[in-house]
Amino acid sequence: MKTDALVEQLKWRYAVKKFDPSRKIPAEQWQALESALVLSPSSFGLQPWRFIVVSDSAVRKQLRAVSWNQAQVVEASHLVVFAIKKDLNAADVERFVRRIAQVRGVSAESLSSYEQMMLDFVAQAGKGLDINAWSAQQLYIAMGVFMTAAAVLGIDTCPMEGIEPDSYDKILGLGSQGFHTLAAAAAGYRAADDKSARLAKVRYETSEVITHVGRS
Amino acid sequence: MKTDALVEQLKWRYAVKKFDPSRKIPAEQWQALESALVLSPSSFGLQPWRFIVVSDSAVRKQLRAVSWNQAQVVEASHLVVFAIKKDLNAADVERFVRRIAQVRGVSAESLSSYEQMMLDFVAQAGKGLDINAWSAQQLYIAMGVFMTAAAVLGIDTCPMEGIEPDSYDKILGLGSQGFHTLAAAAAGYRAADDKSARLAKVRYETSEVITHVGRS
Numbered sequence A, B: 001m002k003t004d005a006l007v008e009q010l011k012w013r014y015a016v017k018k019f020d021p022s023r024k025i026p027a028e029q030w031q032a033l034e035s036a037l038v039l040s041p042s043s044f045g046l047q048p049w050r051f052i053v054v055s056d057s058a059v060r061k062q063l064r065a066v067s068w069n070q071a072q073v074v075e076a077s078h079l080v081v082f083a084i085k086k087d088l089n090a091a092d093v094e095r096f097v098r099r100i101a102q103v104r105g106v107s108a109e110s111l112s113s114y115e116q117m118m119l120d121f122v123a124q125a126g127k128g129l130d131i132n133a134w135s136a137q138q139l140y141i142a143m144g145v146f147m148t149a150a151a152v153l154g155i156d157t158c159p160m161e162g163i164e165p166d167s168y169d170k171i172l173g174l175g176s177q178g179f180h181t182l183a184a185a186a187a188g189y190r191a192a193d194d195k196s197a198r199l200a201k202v203r204y205e206t207s208e209v210i211t212h213v214g215r216s
Helices: A003-012 A027-039 A057-065 A090-104 A109-123 A131-153 A165-172 B003-012 B027-039 B057-065 B090-104 B109-123 B131-153 B165-172
Strands: A049-054 A078-085 A156-160 A179-188 A210-213 B049-054 B078-085 B156-160 B179-188 B210-213
Touching (some): A003 B027, A027 A131, A027 B210, A057 A165, A078 A165, A131 A156, A131 B131, A165 A179, B003 B131, B049 B057, B131 B156
Antiparallel strands (some): B049 B078, B078 B179, B156 B179
């Protein structure tokens, strides 16, 4: 991608409040956004997450009721719920190691030092490590990847933390599967009359946000 | 950007272990990546972060010593340290409100309901809200944006959590300014002989990571 075009798309992006409910993201582009989620980087590669794409309109209505009534939940073309795997533990590490062995065609034994490093890491849970907070950080990487991938494709998004996570878990049956909702993102196309689109993007001066140590 | 090209770049991306120390990111592209950091979305728009670009080679050597000796810290073209603003509070909200008023040319009074919402939010700190964990989540959005923006430009990155945050804070003088390091990212170009480049990317099956509720 051209440098200028990237910056243009990142400036074009904003948190859309009013989506055009008549416009759907084409299947091919949605596939690409799902790929972006799957391909998101995470520490150790552990992927401590699940993404739930909610298309059922009755379910989206239920979710809207536990999302401060935000219209994006029902009006956007697509809605993704971002959930962490709760209490990531040794079993998750072992599952991941099996997956590495499968994908790379190597023995699990050859991965034992990497496995031990990850086991040592998750074993710190509760002993100075808040493993769910750690998983949450990884999940937010995926949020950043998703919004950026959408922006470069010219697809609008609206990230949403103002939701009731426990209600989301219940409605989507996530809790019983060991997952916990943290946020959601609506995706689609801004309505022509979304007032937010006309507001200047507010960022601190670059010099207040980025400092340099030495000259690059 | 074309859909196929986006997915291709996301597949091309991996956590580079060995950078080519002779290749520098051109200034124009690095500017775009700094813009991507500045433009990263955050909840409420609060930007509870600072990004430190470390070019000084002596400082990078010091950081390497507190990064499990990872060579990326000194060999990559650029190194960015990701830090949160510690203990985000009412003063940060007020500073942000002043900035909104300035950028949009509106009165601070006209923003009072938005200000109150944010003040109510940060006032929950310590009462069920871990404000530093919340800021960490926002910071990781910026990590995702940064890595994705780099990937679409054909620039390699390596995110690093395996660092000693407190030592980073000391070396960079962050603690006394109210910031705290969480992670870093090296950026540049993979060395031709980086062994990691030849390993297949390991992700769970899409069906295990993404679930659908209803048909889109």
